[in-house]
Amino acid sequence: MEDRLWTFLTFVHTLAGPATMLLYPLYASVMAIESTSKVDDEQWLAYWILYSFLTLVEMLFQPVLDWFPLWYDVKLAFVAWLVLPQFRGAAFIYEKFVREQLFKKYAGGALRHSQYPNTSKLKNKFADFLTPNKARHE
Numbered sequence: 001m002e003d004r005l006w007t008f009l010t011f012v013h014t015l016a017g018p019a020t021m022l023l024y025p026l027y028a029s030v031m032a033i034e035s036t037s038k039v040d041d042e043q044w045l046a047y048w049i050l051y052s053f054l055t056l057v058e059m060l061f062q063p064v065l066d067w068f069p070l071w072y073d074v075k076l077a078f079v080a081w082l083v084l085p086q087f088r089g090a091a092f093i094y095e096k097f098v099r100e101q102l103f104k105k106y107a108g109g110a111l112r113h114s115q116y117p118n119t120s121k122l123k124n125k126f127a128d129f130l131t132p133n134k135a136r137h138e
Helices: 002-034 039-060 072-084 089-106 121-129
Strands: none
Touching: 002 039, 002 072, 039 072, 039 089, 072 089
């Protein structure tokens, strides 16, 4: 009986990662695209940015992370915080850290998005920086 319970718990633990990190975010992203609200769009775009970064860091530091037996559990808890709508962790991290650094670096100094309600020019400047312009290269 104990072996079956342990096998079941291992199976649930194995499925928890893909369900939390991929299946639910994929579903919620599709729902966000179909909704008229921009709030959920920001949450899920921020999630995929952070998840991609986390995956890249994990790939780079895999030999080191193998020494930490609880890494998967810590990652699962962190991603659950990013994903769960009660916390909106992905949007929080993007707002507090990523956006701040991008605006400092690419939008001319310490301008903060939250200080200026109309930052469309700043967003366009940053988007122009990221997207290649055919006229510049010809």
